[in-house]
Amino acid sequence: MDFLRFFSGKPSSKEVAKDRLKLILIHDRASISPELLDMMKSDILAVISKYVEIDNGTIDVRLTKEEEIEGGSPALIASIPIRKMKER
Template identity: 55%
Template sequence: MNFLKVFSNKVTPKEVAKDRLRLILIHDRGSLAPEMLDKIREEILEVISKYIEIDGEDVDISFNRAEDEEGNSGPALVANIPIKNLKSR
């Protein structure tokens, strides 16, 4: 099945979200404007809502600093998204 995906030009929501998150992390140091964080939050919730019923009231998405196993510090996108139910496809 993955073999056929190579020939598809359609970009999946997962790939779009992944690319956006990569750009955010490249921006580094969590120095995003609040408006940008709101836009990211909206888009992440839009993609996730296609597959999972979520509780939009209690969503918490933020940028923090995280340490890896070697003690190096870097930016981290932290998302706490309560799930109500899984959608069947």
């Protein structure tokens, strides 16, 4: 059915549910609570903010599964838009 998805441009509800279940399993395997993930995000942003000005409105920090790593280990993915470098 992936052939039909090519024309619609939208993932099927089956694929969306599958992706959501994968994320839930990854969070469970990593044993990272949402609170801990928020604390990690705050710490990362504090360090990065020392060196660059960041766009706080579009930050995305999440835990995901990195397929290339043997065993499918969880990976922390951070998308932090940088406005400009700070003067030193």
